[in-house]
Amino acid sequence: xxxxxxxxxxxxxxxxxxxxxxxxxxxxxxxxxxxxxxxxxxxxxxxxxxxxxxxxxxxxxxxxxxxxxxxxxxxxxxxxxxxxxxxxxxxxxxxxxxxxxxxxxxxxxxxxxxxxxxxxxxxxxxxxxxxxxxxxxxxxxxxxxxx
Amino acid sequence: xxxxxxxxxxxxxxxxxxxxxxxxxxxxxxxxxxxxxxxxxxxxxxxxxxxxxxxxxxxxxxxxxxxxxxxxxxxxxxxxxxxxxxxxxxxxxxxxxxxxxxxxxxxxxxxxxxxx
Numbered sequence: 001x002x003x004x005x006x007x008x009x010x011x012x013x014x015x016x017x018x019x020x021x022x023x024x025x026x027x028x029x030x031x032x033x034x035x036x037x038x039x040x041x042x043x044x045x046x047x048x049x050x051x052x053x054x055x056x057x058x059x060x061x062x063x064x065x066x067x068x069x070x071x072x073x074x075x076x077x078x079x080x081x082x083x084x085x086x087x088x089x090x091x092x093x094x095x096x097x098x099x100x101x102x103x104x105x106x107x108x109x110x111x112x113x114x115x116x117x118x119x120x121x122x123x124x125x126x127x128x129x130x131x132x133x134x135x136x137x138x139x140x141x142x143x144x145x146x147x
Numbered sequence: 148x149x150x151x152x153x154x155x156x157x158x159x160x161x162x163x164x165x166x167x168x169x170x171x172x173x174x175x176x177x178x179x180x181x182x183x184x185x186x187x188x189x190x191x192x193x194x195x196x197x198x199x200x201x202x203x204x205x206x207x208x209x210x211x212x213x214x215x216x217x218x219x220x221x222x223x224x225x226x227x228x229x230x231x232x233x234x235x236x237x238x239x240x241x242x243x244x245x246x247x248x249x250x251x252x253x254x255x256x257x258x259x260x261x262x263x
Contacts, residue, residue, distance in 0.1 A: 023163070023263045056166050056263055096166060127173035134258060135148055135179055144263050 013139035017048045024145035025057035026075040031143040032061045050138050053130045054092040059102045062092045064119035080119050090122045091129045149180040151256040157188035158207055159199055167262030175218030186225035190232055193224055193239045215242050
């Protein structure tokens with residue numbers, strides 16, 4: 001894949017590091033899929049991705065309970081595999097996640113909920129993770145629902 | 148690293164605007180310079196006298212009024228959008244600056260992010 005990429009003389013990320021923020025939900029928007037295509041292309045071009053941050057409706061991507069038909073791409077599974085293979089942290093915003101019913105075991109116990117559904121290797125954390133990227137040399141790209 | 152967060156959607160229709168506000172407050176809480184720009188239908192966020200009780204939501208007016216206290220540097224309203232919605236300076240919350248938006252304006256910030 002990298003052979004087909006044009007040689008880059010300028011980069012929008014001076015340090016060669018990207019942070020991806022996904023705010024569009026899988027299946028109701030193209031955001032998670034477009035972001036995954038971008039992420040693969042970035043690594044193929046020897047760029048680094050320091051973090052993928054799920055915000056707003058984007059947190060649905062981290063659900064372990066999505067089960068699309070077997071002939072359709074399972075976006076949650078595909079993202080989880082990509083993050084694991086490349087050791088990239090995937091973080092779902094805790095406030096967005098709790099509103100939308102995405103919880104890990106700790107939050108399940110804290111709020112006395114009946115189940116947890118956070119898919120590995122995703123983690124739940126605060127907006128501070130995103131602030132950390134915003135304060136760094138990393139270039140943040142937002143993948144919204146569009147329209 | 149200064150950040151401008153742009154809200155271009157009307158209030159109460161979705162949670163995206165509120166969550167954008169949380170992003171701004173988070174940056175401010177970590178002492179990162181941040182400002183908010185309201186444009187398009189988003190300028191309706193800045194109206195005085197909002198009452199969202201009948202749709203079981205909290206008015207965002209109080210949150211916005213507290214923005215300077217929490218360290219958000221400035222609240223900007225796009226002049227063209229204000230004209231479009233018939234909003235004069237006196238209709239808007241205190242601390243709001245009506246401004247002409249263009250590359251000169253957004254170029255003042257290191258990061259520019261839309262709400263969603």
